[in-house]
Amino acid sequence: MEQRITQFLTKYVKGWYFPEMRITDVVEIIIITFLVYQIVVWIKNTKAWMLLKGITVLSIFILLAFIFQMHTILWLAENAVTVMATAAVVVFQPELRRALEKLGEKKFLTSVVPFDMNRESVRFGDETIEGIVSASFSMGKVKTGALIVVEQAIKLTEYESTGIKLDCIVSKQVLINIFEHNTPLHDGAIIVRGDRIVSATCYLPLSDNMGLSKDLGTRHRAAVGMSEVSDALIVVVSEETGQVSVAQGGQLTRGVDKEELWKRLEHIQNKKADSAGILTRWKGRLMNEKKSDK
Known part of the structure:
Protein backbone atom coordinates (compact mmCIF):
# COMPACT_ATOMS: atom_id res chain seq x y z
CA MET A 1 0.00 0.00 0.00
CA LYS A 106 -15.51 49.35 18.20
CA LYS A 107 -13.46 50.51 21.22
CA PHE A 108 -11.07 47.55 21.14
CA LEU A 109 -8.64 49.24 23.54
CA THR A 110 -11.19 50.85 25.84
CA SER A 111 -12.71 47.44 26.54
CA VAL A 112 -9.40 46.54 28.21
CA VAL A 113 -8.13 49.90 29.46
CA PRO A 114 -10.74 52.47 30.60
CA PHE A 115 -9.42 55.69 29.04
CA ASP A 116 -12.61 57.56 30.00
CA MET A 117 -12.22 57.07 33.74
CA ASN A 118 -13.06 60.71 34.45
CA ARG A 119 -16.34 60.60 32.54
CA GLU A 120 -19.34 58.99 34.19
CA SER A 121 -21.81 57.07 32.07
CA VAL A 122 -25.12 58.92 31.86
CA ARG A 123 -28.07 56.66 32.54
CA PHE A 124 -31.68 57.61 31.89
CA GLY A 125 -34.56 56.43 34.03
CA ASP A 126 -37.81 54.62 33.36
CA GLU A 127 -39.64 57.97 33.32
CA THR A 128 -37.63 58.96 30.25
CA ILE A 129 -38.49 55.68 28.51
CA GLU A 130 -42.16 56.17 29.39
CA GLY A 131 -42.09 59.73 28.04
CA ILE A 132 -40.47 58.76 24.73
CA VAL A 133 -42.73 55.74 24.15
CA SER A 134 -45.97 57.52 25.09
CA ALA A 135 -45.14 60.65 23.10
CA SER A 136 -44.07 58.69 20.02
CA PHE A 137 -47.29 56.73 19.73
CA SER A 138 -49.46 59.70 20.69
CA MET A 139 -47.85 61.69 17.86
CA GLY A 140 -48.22 58.68 15.57
CA LYS A 141 -51.98 58.63 16.08
CA VAL A 142 -52.33 62.21 14.83
CA LYS A 143 -49.50 61.82 12.26
CA THR A 144 -47.13 64.34 13.78
CA GLY A 145 -43.59 63.78 12.51
CA ALA A 146 -40.83 63.42 15.09
CA LEU A 147 -37.13 62.57 15.26
CA ILE A 148 -35.70 61.68 18.67
CA VAL A 149 -31.98 60.85 19.08
CA VAL A 150 -31.07 59.00 22.29
CA GLU A 151 -27.35 59.47 22.88
CA GLN A 152 -25.18 56.63 24.18
CA ALA A 153 -21.39 56.41 24.57
CA ILE A 154 -20.47 58.62 21.59
CA LYS A 155 -21.03 62.29 22.40
CA LEU A 156 -23.09 64.10 19.76
CA THR A 157 -21.71 67.57 20.47
CA GLU A 158 -21.07 68.19 16.76
CA TYR A 159 -24.76 67.70 15.92
CA GLU A 160 -25.99 69.27 19.14
CA SER A 161 -24.39 72.55 18.10
CA THR A 162 -26.44 72.67 14.88
CA GLY A 163 -29.66 73.15 16.83
CA ILE A 164 -31.06 75.25 19.63
CA LYS A 165 -29.72 74.35 23.06
CA LEU A 166 -32.25 73.24 25.66
CA ASP A 167 -32.08 71.84 29.16
CA CYS A 168 -35.32 70.19 30.18
CA ILE A 169 -36.58 66.89 31.53
CA VAL A 170 -37.87 64.37 28.98
CA SER A 171 -41.64 63.97 29.26
CA LYS A 172 -44.56 63.15 27.02
CA GLN A 173 -45.96 66.67 27.16
CA VAL A 174 -42.63 68.35 26.34
CA LEU A 175 -41.96 66.08 23.37
CA ILE A 176 -45.45 66.60 21.93
CA ASN A 177 -45.14 70.38 22.32
CA ILE A 178 -41.72 70.43 20.60
CA PHE A 179 -42.88 68.50 17.52
CA GLU A 180 -46.30 70.15 17.23
CA HIS A 181 -46.88 71.63 13.76
CA ASN A 182 -46.01 75.29 13.24
CA THR A 183 -44.02 75.57 16.47
CA PRO A 184 -40.49 77.07 16.39
CA LEU A 185 -38.78 73.80 17.42
CA HIS A 186 -40.73 71.19 15.44
CA ASP A 187 -38.38 71.01 12.44
CA GLY A 188 -35.32 68.79 12.83
CA ALA A 189 -34.28 66.36 15.55
CA ILE A 190 -33.91 66.54 19.31
CA ILE A 191 -30.99 65.00 21.20
CA VAL A 192 -31.63 63.27 24.51
CA ARG A 193 -28.70 62.87 26.92
CA GLY A 194 -29.55 60.98 30.06
CA ASP A 195 -32.91 62.24 31.33
CA ARG A 196 -32.68 65.62 29.61
CA ILE A 197 -33.28 67.11 26.19
CA VAL A 198 -30.10 69.04 25.38
CA SER A 199 -30.87 70.37 21.90
CA ALA A 200 -33.70 70.71 19.36
CA THR A 201 -34.00 71.47 15.61
CA CYS A 202 -30.72 69.61 15.04
CA TYR A 203 -29.51 68.71 11.55
CA LEU A 204 -28.53 65.06 11.07
CA PRO A 205 -26.45 63.49 8.27
CA LEU A 206 -28.46 61.75 5.55
CA SER A 207 -27.69 58.12 4.75
CA ASP A 208 -26.13 57.21 1.39
CA ASN A 209 -27.35 53.61 1.69
CA MET A 210 -28.84 52.70 -1.70
CA GLY A 211 -30.58 49.68 -0.19
CA LEU A 212 -33.09 51.83 1.66
CA SER A 213 -36.64 51.91 0.36
CA LYS A 214 -37.47 54.72 -2.04
CA ASP A 215 -40.62 55.37 0.01
CA LEU A 216 -38.55 56.71 2.89
CA GLY A 217 -38.39 60.47 3.27
CA THR A 218 -35.72 62.79 4.59
CA ARG A 219 -36.64 62.17 8.23
CA HIS A 220 -36.04 58.40 7.98
CA ARG A 221 -32.85 58.83 5.93
CA ALA A 222 -31.54 61.24 8.55
CA ALA A 223 -32.30 58.67 11.26
CA VAL A 224 -30.40 55.93 9.43
CA GLY A 225 -27.55 58.33 8.63
CA MET A 226 -27.21 59.27 12.29
CA SER A 227 -27.19 55.61 13.31
CA GLU A 228 -24.39 54.96 10.80
CA VAL A 229 -22.02 57.55 12.28
CA SER A 230 -22.82 56.98 15.98
CA ASP A 231 -24.07 54.38 18.44
CA ALA A 232 -27.22 56.40 19.19
CA LEU A 233 -30.74 54.98 19.03
CA ILE A 234 -33.05 57.12 16.90
CA VAL A 235 -36.84 57.04 17.13
CA VAL A 236 -38.75 58.22 14.05
CA VAL A 237 -42.46 59.02 13.80
CA SER A 238 -43.70 59.19 10.21
CA GLU A 239 -45.75 62.24 9.26
CA GLU A 240 -47.35 60.35 6.35
CA THR A 241 -48.29 57.01 7.95
CA GLY A 242 -47.96 57.64 11.70
CA GLN A 243 -45.70 54.57 12.00
CA VAL A 244 -43.02 54.52 14.68
CA SER A 245 -39.62 53.24 13.52
CA VAL A 246 -36.23 52.73 15.18
CA ALA A 247 -32.79 53.20 13.62
CA GLN A 248 -29.66 51.77 15.21
CA GLY A 249 -26.35 50.54 13.81
CA GLY A 250 -27.28 51.58 10.28
CA GLN A 251 -30.44 49.44 10.33
CA LEU A 252 -34.01 50.75 10.25
CA THR A 253 -36.81 48.76 11.86
CA ARG A 254 -40.15 50.08 10.66
CA GLY A 255 -43.54 49.82 12.34
CA VAL A 256 -42.47 48.83 15.87
CA ASP A 257 -45.06 48.57 18.63
CA LYS A 258 -44.90 49.99 22.15
CA GLU A 259 -43.41 46.82 23.63
CA GLU A 260 -40.62 46.66 21.03
CA LEU A 261 -39.72 50.34 21.47
CA TRP A 262 -39.71 49.95 25.26
CA LYS A 263 -37.40 46.91 24.98
CA ARG A 264 -34.99 48.79 22.68
CA LEU A 265 -34.73 51.72 25.09
CA GLU A 266 -34.51 49.44 28.11
CA HIS A 267 -31.68 47.50 26.44
CA ILE A 268 -29.45 50.56 26.01
CA GLN A 269 -30.46 51.73 29.49
CA ASN A 270 -29.19 48.46 30.98
CA LYS A 271 -26.06 48.61 28.82
CA LYS A 272 -25.23 52.03 30.22
CA ALA A 273 -25.87 50.76 33.72
CA ASP A 274 -23.50 47.82 33.16
CA SER A 275 -20.73 50.07 31.80
CA ALA A 276 -21.21 52.43 34.73
CA GLY A 277 -20.96 49.49 37.13
CA ILE A 278 -17.69 48.31 35.57
CA LEU A 279 -16.25 51.83 35.79
CA THR A 280 -17.33 52.14 39.43
CA ARG A 281 -15.76 48.80 40.33
CA TRP A 282 -12.53 49.79 38.53
CA LYS A 283 -12.36 53.07 40.44
CA GLY A 284 -13.09 51.29 43.70
CA ARG A 285 -10.30 48.82 43.10
CA LEU A 286 -7.85 51.66 42.38
CA MET A 287 -8.89 53.48 45.56
CA ASN A 288 -8.43 50.32 47.63
CA GLU A 289 -4.98 49.79 46.14
CA LYS A 290 -3.99 53.35 47.02
CA LYS A 291 -5.23 52.88 50.59
CA SER A 292 -3.37 49.62 50.94
CA ASP A 293 -0.16 51.26 49.70
CA LYS A 294 -0.46 53.82 52.47
Missing part, protein backbone atom coordinates in the same frame (compact mmCIF):
# COMPACT_ATOMS: atom_id res chain seq x y z
CA GLU A 2 2.77 2.41 0.95
CA GLN A 3 4.58 1.57 -2.26
CA ARG A 4 1.51 2.43 -4.37
CA ILE A 5 1.13 5.76 -2.61
CA THR A 6 4.81 6.49 -3.20
CA GLN A 7 4.50 5.61 -6.89
CA PHE A 8 1.41 7.84 -7.26
CA LEU A 9 3.13 10.76 -5.59
CA THR A 10 6.25 10.26 -7.69
CA LYS A 11 4.26 10.08 -10.94
CA TYR A 12 1.68 12.85 -10.49
CA VAL A 13 2.88 15.13 -7.71
CA LYS A 14 6.57 15.30 -8.47
CA GLY A 15 7.71 18.85 -9.00
CA TRP A 16 4.68 20.43 -7.35
CA TYR A 17 5.33 23.10 -4.76
CA PHE A 18 3.42 22.85 -1.49
CA PRO A 19 4.12 25.82 0.79
CA GLU A 20 4.47 25.13 4.46
CA MET A 21 1.26 26.14 6.24
CA ARG A 22 1.29 27.25 9.85
CA ILE A 23 -1.60 28.04 12.14
CA THR A 24 -0.74 31.74 11.97
CA ASP A 25 -0.99 31.59 8.16
CA VAL A 26 -4.50 30.14 8.36
CA VAL A 27 -5.55 32.78 10.89
CA GLU A 28 -4.03 35.51 8.69
CA ILE A 29 -5.99 34.28 5.64
CA ILE A 30 -9.23 34.24 7.64
CA ILE A 31 -8.63 37.79 8.93
CA ILE A 32 -7.84 39.13 5.45
CA THR A 33 -10.90 37.39 3.99
CA PHE A 34 -13.12 38.87 6.68
CA LEU A 35 -11.71 42.37 6.17
CA VAL A 36 -12.09 42.21 2.38
CA TYR A 37 -15.68 40.98 2.77
CA GLN A 38 -16.53 43.78 5.21
CA ILE A 39 -14.98 46.40 2.90
CA VAL A 40 -16.97 45.12 -0.09
CA VAL A 41 -20.23 45.07 1.91
CA TRP A 42 -19.52 48.59 3.20
CA ILE A 43 -18.78 49.90 -0.31
CA LYS A 44 -21.89 48.24 -1.74
CA ASN A 45 -24.13 50.13 0.72
CA THR A 46 -22.75 53.54 -0.29
CA LYS A 47 -22.57 55.64 -3.42
CA ALA A 48 -18.95 54.46 -3.70
CA TRP A 49 -20.32 51.28 -5.30
CA MET A 50 -21.05 53.07 -8.57
CA LEU A 51 -17.61 54.69 -8.50
CA LEU A 52 -16.03 51.30 -7.91
CA LYS A 53 -17.83 49.96 -10.99
CA GLY A 54 -16.35 52.83 -13.03
CA ILE A 55 -12.86 52.07 -11.71
CA THR A 56 -13.33 48.39 -12.60
CA VAL A 57 -14.31 49.27 -16.19
CA LEU A 58 -11.29 51.58 -16.45
CA SER A 59 -9.00 48.83 -15.13
CA ILE A 60 -10.32 46.37 -17.74
CA PHE A 61 -9.70 48.97 -20.45
CA ILE A 62 -6.08 49.43 -19.28
CA LEU A 63 -5.64 45.64 -19.18
CA LEU A 64 -6.77 45.38 -22.81
CA ALA A 65 -4.37 48.19 -23.69
CA PHE A 66 -1.56 46.19 -22.08
CA ILE A 67 -2.51 43.01 -23.95
CA PHE A 68 -2.59 44.75 -27.32
CA GLN A 69 0.46 46.90 -26.46
CA MET A 70 -1.20 50.30 -26.86
CA HIS A 71 1.82 52.24 -25.64
CA THR A 72 0.27 55.71 -25.60
CA ILE A 73 -2.65 54.63 -23.40
CA LEU A 74 -0.28 52.73 -21.08
CA TRP A 75 1.98 55.80 -20.82
CA LEU A 76 -1.02 58.00 -19.91
CA ALA A 77 -2.24 55.46 -17.36
CA GLU A 78 1.20 55.13 -15.77
CA ASN A 79 1.62 58.89 -15.36
CA ALA A 80 -1.95 59.34 -14.10
CA VAL A 81 -1.64 56.89 -11.20
CA THR A 82 -0.57 59.52 -8.66
CA VAL A 83 -3.27 61.94 -9.76
CA MET A 84 -5.90 59.20 -9.67
CA ALA A 85 -4.85 58.15 -6.16
CA THR A 86 -5.22 61.74 -4.91
CA ALA A 87 -8.55 62.10 -6.71
CA ALA A 88 -9.81 58.85 -5.11
CA VAL A 89 -9.05 60.20 -1.62
CA VAL A 90 -10.95 63.41 -2.41
CA VAL A 91 -13.92 61.62 -4.00
CA PHE A 92 -14.20 58.98 -1.28
CA GLN A 93 -13.57 61.42 1.57
CA PRO A 94 -17.07 61.09 3.16
CA GLU A 95 -16.94 57.28 2.92
CA LEU A 96 -13.40 57.11 4.35
CA ARG A 97 -14.38 59.36 7.23
CA ARG A 98 -17.42 57.22 7.96
CA ALA A 99 -15.31 54.06 7.89
CA LEU A 100 -12.86 55.53 10.41
CA GLU A 101 -15.78 56.61 12.61
CA LYS A 102 -17.20 53.09 12.54
CA LEU A 103 -13.75 51.72 13.41
CA GLY A 104 -13.58 54.11 16.35
CA GLU A 105 -16.93 52.86 17.64
Whole structure:
Protein backbone atom coordinates (compact mmCIF):
# COMPACT_ATOMS: atom_id res chain seq x y z
CA MET A 1 0.00 0.00 0.00
CA GLU A 2 2.77 2.41 0.95
CA GLN A 3 4.58 1.57 -2.26
CA ARG A 4 1.51 2.43 -4.37
CA ILE A 5 1.13 5.76 -2.61
CA THR A 6 4.81 6.49 -3.20
CA GLN A 7 4.50 5.61 -6.89
CA PHE A 8 1.41 7.84 -7.26
CA LEU A 9 3.13 10.76 -5.59
CA THR A 10 6.25 10.26 -7.69
CA LYS A 11 4.26 10.08 -10.94
CA TYR A 12 1.68 12.85 -10.49
CA VAL A 13 2.88 15.13 -7.71
CA LYS A 14 6.57 15.30 -8.47
CA GLY A 15 7.71 18.85 -9.00
CA TRP A 16 4.68 20.43 -7.35
CA TYR A 17 5.33 23.10 -4.76
CA PHE A 18 3.42 22.85 -1.49
CA PRO A 19 4.12 25.82 0.79
CA GLU A 20 4.47 25.13 4.46
CA MET A 21 1.26 26.14 6.24
CA ARG A 22 1.29 27.25 9.85
CA ILE A 23 -1.60 28.04 12.14
CA THR A 24 -0.74 31.74 11.97
CA ASP A 25 -0.99 31.59 8.16
CA VAL A 26 -4.50 30.14 8.36
CA VAL A 27 -5.55 32.78 10.89
CA GLU A 28 -4.03 35.51 8.69
CA ILE A 29 -5.99 34.28 5.64
CA ILE A 30 -9.23 34.24 7.64
CA ILE A 31 -8.63 37.79 8.93
CA ILE A 32 -7.84 39.13 5.45
CA THR A 33 -10.90 37.39 3.99
CA PHE A 34 -13.12 38.87 6.68
CA LEU A 35 -11.71 42.37 6.17
CA VAL A 36 -12.09 42.21 2.38
CA TYR A 37 -15.68 40.98 2.77
CA GLN A 38 -16.53 43.78 5.21
CA ILE A 39 -14.98 46.40 2.90
CA VAL A 40 -16.97 45.12 -0.09
CA VAL A 41 -20.23 45.07 1.91
CA TRP A 42 -19.52 48.59 3.20
CA ILE A 43 -18.78 49.90 -0.31
CA LYS A 44 -21.89 48.24 -1.74
CA ASN A 45 -24.13 50.13 0.72
CA THR A 46 -22.75 53.54 -0.29
CA LYS A 47 -22.57 55.64 -3.42
CA ALA A 48 -18.95 54.46 -3.70
CA TRP A 49 -20.32 51.28 -5.30
CA MET A 50 -21.05 53.07 -8.57
CA LEU A 51 -17.61 54.69 -8.50
CA LEU A 52 -16.03 51.30 -7.91
CA LYS A 53 -17.83 49.96 -10.99
CA GLY A 54 -16.35 52.83 -13.03
CA ILE A 55 -12.86 52.07 -11.71
CA THR A 56 -13.33 48.39 -12.60
CA VAL A 57 -14.31 49.27 -16.19
CA LEU A 58 -11.29 51.58 -16.45
CA SER A 59 -9.00 48.83 -15.13
CA ILE A 60 -10.32 46.37 -17.74
CA PHE A 61 -9.70 48.97 -20.45
CA ILE A 62 -6.08 49.43 -19.28
CA LEU A 63 -5.64 45.64 -19.18
CA LEU A 64 -6.77 45.38 -22.81
CA ALA A 65 -4.37 48.19 -23.69
CA PHE A 66 -1.56 46.19 -22.08
CA ILE A 67 -2.51 43.01 -23.95
CA PHE A 68 -2.59 44.75 -27.32
CA GLN A 69 0.46 46.90 -26.46
CA MET A 70 -1.20 50.30 -26.86
CA HIS A 71 1.82 52.24 -25.64
CA THR A 72 0.27 55.71 -25.60
CA ILE A 73 -2.65 54.63 -23.40
CA LEU A 74 -0.28 52.73 -21.08
CA TRP A 75 1.98 55.80 -20.82
CA LEU A 76 -1.02 58.00 -19.91
CA ALA A 77 -2.24 55.46 -17.36
CA GLU A 78 1.20 55.13 -15.77
CA ASN A 79 1.62 58.89 -15.36
CA ALA A 80 -1.95 59.34 -14.10
CA VAL A 81 -1.64 56.89 -11.20
CA THR A 82 -0.57 59.52 -8.66
CA VAL A 83 -3.27 61.94 -9.76
CA MET A 84 -5.90 59.20 -9.67
CA ALA A 85 -4.85 58.15 -6.16
CA THR A 86 -5.22 61.74 -4.91
CA ALA A 87 -8.55 62.10 -6.71
CA ALA A 88 -9.81 58.85 -5.11
CA VAL A 89 -9.05 60.20 -1.62
CA VAL A 90 -10.95 63.41 -2.41
CA VAL A 91 -13.92 61.62 -4.00
CA PHE A 92 -14.20 58.98 -1.28
CA GLN A 93 -13.57 61.42 1.57
CA PRO A 94 -17.07 61.09 3.16
CA GLU A 95 -16.94 57.28 2.92
CA LEU A 96 -13.40 57.11 4.35
CA ARG A 97 -14.38 59.36 7.23
CA ARG A 98 -17.42 57.22 7.96
CA ALA A 99 -15.31 54.06 7.89
CA LEU A 100 -12.86 55.53 10.41
CA GLU A 101 -15.78 56.61 12.61
CA LYS A 102 -17.20 53.09 12.54
CA LEU A 103 -13.75 51.72 13.41
CA GLY A 104 -13.58 54.11 16.35
CA GLU A 105 -16.93 52.86 17.64
CA LYS A 106 -15.51 49.35 18.20
CA LYS A 107 -13.46 50.51 21.22
CA PHE A 108 -11.07 47.55 21.14
CA LEU A 109 -8.64 49.24 23.54
CA THR A 110 -11.19 50.85 25.84
CA SER A 111 -12.71 47.44 26.54
CA VAL A 112 -9.40 46.54 28.21
CA VAL A 113 -8.13 49.90 29.46
CA PRO A 114 -10.74 52.47 30.60
CA PHE A 115 -9.42 55.69 29.04
CA ASP A 116 -12.61 57.56 30.00
CA MET A 117 -12.22 57.07 33.74
CA ASN A 118 -13.06 60.71 34.45
CA ARG A 119 -16.34 60.60 32.54
CA GLU A 120 -19.34 58.99 34.19
CA SER A 121 -21.81 57.07 32.07
CA VAL A 122 -25.12 58.92 31.86
CA ARG A 123 -28.07 56.66 32.54
CA PHE A 124 -31.68 57.61 31.89
CA GLY A 125 -34.56 56.43 34.03
CA ASP A 126 -37.81 54.62 33.36
CA GLU A 127 -39.64 57.97 33.32
CA THR A 128 -37.63 58.96 30.25
CA ILE A 129 -38.49 55.68 28.51
CA GLU A 130 -42.16 56.17 29.39
CA GLY A 131 -42.09 59.73 28.04
CA ILE A 132 -40.47 58.76 24.73
CA VAL A 133 -42.73 55.74 24.15
CA SER A 134 -45.97 57.52 25.09
CA ALA A 135 -45.14 60.65 23.10
CA SER A 136 -44.07 58.69 20.02
CA PHE A 137 -47.29 56.73 19.73
CA SER A 138 -49.46 59.70 20.69
CA MET A 139 -47.85 61.69 17.86
CA GLY A 140 -48.22 58.68 15.57
CA LYS A 141 -51.98 58.63 16.08
CA VAL A 142 -52.33 62.21 14.83
CA LYS A 143 -49.50 61.82 12.26
CA THR A 144 -47.13 64.34 13.78
CA GLY A 145 -43.59 63.78 12.51
CA ALA A 146 -40.83 63.42 15.09
CA LEU A 147 -37.13 62.57 15.26
CA ILE A 148 -35.70 61.68 18.67
CA VAL A 149 -31.98 60.85 19.08
CA VAL A 150 -31.07 59.00 22.29
CA GLU A 151 -27.35 59.47 22.88
CA GLN A 152 -25.18 56.63 24.18
CA ALA A 153 -21.39 56.41 24.57
CA ILE A 154 -20.47 58.62 21.59
CA LYS A 155 -21.03 62.29 22.40
CA LEU A 156 -23.09 64.10 19.76
CA THR A 157 -21.71 67.57 20.47
CA GLU A 158 -21.07 68.19 16.76
CA TYR A 159 -24.76 67.70 15.92
CA GLU A 160 -25.99 69.27 19.14
CA SER A 161 -24.39 72.55 18.10
CA THR A 162 -26.44 72.67 14.88
CA GLY A 163 -29.66 73.15 16.83
CA ILE A 164 -31.06 75.25 19.63
CA LYS A 165 -29.72 74.35 23.06
CA LEU A 166 -32.25 73.24 25.66
CA ASP A 167 -32.08 71.84 29.16
CA CYS A 168 -35.32 70.19 30.18
CA ILE A 169 -36.58 66.89 31.53
CA VAL A 170 -37.87 64.37 28.98
CA SER A 171 -41.64 63.97 29.26
CA LYS A 172 -44.56 63.15 27.02
CA GLN A 173 -45.96 66.67 27.16
CA VAL A 174 -42.63 68.35 26.34
CA LEU A 175 -41.96 66.08 23.37
CA ILE A 176 -45.45 66.60 21.93
CA ASN A 177 -45.14 70.38 22.32
CA ILE A 178 -41.72 70.43 20.60
CA PHE A 179 -42.88 68.50 17.52
CA GLU A 180 -46.30 70.15 17.23
CA HIS A 181 -46.88 71.63 13.76
CA ASN A 182 -46.01 75.29 13.24
CA THR A 183 -44.02 75.57 16.47
CA PRO A 184 -40.49 77.07 16.39
CA LEU A 185 -38.78 73.80 17.42
CA HIS A 186 -40.73 71.19 15.44
CA ASP A 187 -38.38 71.01 12.44
CA GLY A 188 -35.32 68.79 12.83
CA ALA A 189 -34.28 66.36 15.55
CA ILE A 190 -33.91 66.54 19.31
CA ILE A 191 -30.99 65.00 21.20
CA VAL A 192 -31.63 63.27 24.51
CA ARG A 193 -28.70 62.87 26.92
CA GLY A 194 -29.55 60.98 30.06
CA ASP A 195 -32.91 62.24 31.33
CA ARG A 196 -32.68 65.62 29.61
CA ILE A 197 -33.28 67.11 26.19
CA VAL A 198 -30.10 69.04 25.38
CA SER A 199 -30.87 70.37 21.90
CA ALA A 200 -33.70 70.71 19.36
CA THR A 201 -34.00 71.47 15.61
CA CYS A 202 -30.72 69.61 15.04
CA TYR A 203 -29.51 68.71 11.55
CA LEU A 204 -28.53 65.06 11.07
CA PRO A 205 -26.45 63.49 8.27
CA LEU A 206 -28.46 61.75 5.55
CA SER A 207 -27.69 58.12 4.75
CA ASP A 208 -26.13 57.21 1.39
CA ASN A 209 -27.35 53.61 1.69
CA MET A 210 -28.84 52.70 -1.70
CA GLY A 211 -30.58 49.68 -0.19
CA LEU A 212 -33.09 51.83 1.66
CA SER A 213 -36.64 51.91 0.36
CA LYS A 214 -37.47 54.72 -2.04
CA ASP A 215 -40.62 55.37 0.01
CA LEU A 216 -38.55 56.71 2.89
CA GLY A 217 -38.39 60.47 3.27
CA THR A 218 -35.72 62.79 4.59
CA ARG A 219 -36.64 62.17 8.23
CA HIS A 220 -36.04 58.40 7.98
CA ARG A 221 -32.85 58.83 5.93
CA ALA A 222 -31.54 61.24 8.55
CA ALA A 223 -32.30 58.67 11.26
CA VAL A 224 -30.40 55.93 9.43
CA GLY A 225 -27.55 58.33 8.63
CA MET A 226 -27.21 59.27 12.29
CA SER A 227 -27.19 55.61 13.31
CA GLU A 228 -24.39 54.96 10.80
CA VAL A 229 -22.02 57.55 12.28
CA SER A 230 -22.82 56.98 15.98
CA ASP A 231 -24.07 54.38 18.44
CA ALA A 232 -27.22 56.40 19.19
CA LEU A 233 -30.74 54.98 19.03
CA ILE A 234 -33.05 57.12 16.90
CA VAL A 235 -36.84 57.04 17.13
CA VAL A 236 -38.75 58.22 14.05
CA VAL A 237 -42.46 59.02 13.80
CA SER A 238 -43.70 59.19 10.21
CA GLU A 239 -45.75 62.24 9.26
CA GLU A 240 -47.35 60.35 6.35
CA THR A 241 -48.29 57.01 7.95
CA GLY A 242 -47.96 57.64 11.70
CA GLN A 243 -45.70 54.57 12.00
CA VAL A 244 -43.02 54.52 14.68
CA SER A 245 -39.62 53.24 13.52
CA VAL A 246 -36.23 52.73 15.18
CA ALA A 247 -32.79 53.20 13.62
CA GLN A 248 -29.66 51.77 15.21
CA GLY A 249 -26.35 50.54 13.81
CA GLY A 250 -27.28 51.58 10.28
CA GLN A 251 -30.44 49.44 10.33
CA LEU A 252 -34.01 50.75 10.25
CA THR A 253 -36.81 48.76 11.86
CA ARG A 254 -40.15 50.08 10.66
CA GLY A 255 -43.54 49.82 12.34
CA VAL A 256 -42.47 48.83 15.87
CA ASP A 257 -45.06 48.57 18.63
CA LYS A 258 -44.90 49.99 22.15
CA GLU A 259 -43.41 46.82 23.63
CA GLU A 260 -40.62 46.66 21.03
CA LEU A 261 -39.72 50.34 21.47
CA TRP A 262 -39.71 49.95 25.26
CA LYS A 263 -37.40 46.91 24.98
CA ARG A 264 -34.99 48.79 22.68
CA LEU A 265 -34.73 51.72 25.09
CA GLU A 266 -34.51 49.44 28.11
CA HIS A 267 -31.68 47.50 26.44
CA ILE A 268 -29.45 50.56 26.01
CA GLN A 269 -30.46 51.73 29.49
CA ASN A 270 -29.19 48.46 30.98
CA LYS A 271 -26.06 48.61 28.82
CA LYS A 272 -25.23 52.03 30.22
CA ALA A 273 -25.87 50.76 33.72
CA ASP A 274 -23.50 47.82 33.16
CA SER A 275 -20.73 50.07 31.80
CA ALA A 276 -21.21 52.43 34.73
CA GLY A 277 -20.96 49.49 37.13
CA ILE A 278 -17.69 48.31 35.57
CA LEU A 279 -16.25 51.83 35.79
CA THR A 280 -17.33 52.14 39.43
CA ARG A 281 -15.76 48.80 40.33
CA TRP A 282 -12.53 49.79 38.53
CA LYS A 283 -12.36 53.07 40.44
CA GLY A 284 -13.09 51.29 43.70
CA ARG A 285 -10.30 48.82 43.10
CA LEU A 286 -7.85 51.66 42.38
CA MET A 287 -8.89 53.48 45.56
CA ASN A 288 -8.43 50.32 47.63
CA GLU A 289 -4.98 49.79 46.14
CA LYS A 290 -3.99 53.35 47.02
CA LYS A 291 -5.23 52.88 50.59
CA SER A 292 -3.37 49.62 50.94
CA ASP A 293 -0.16 51.26 49.70
CA LYS A 294 -0.46 53.82 52.47
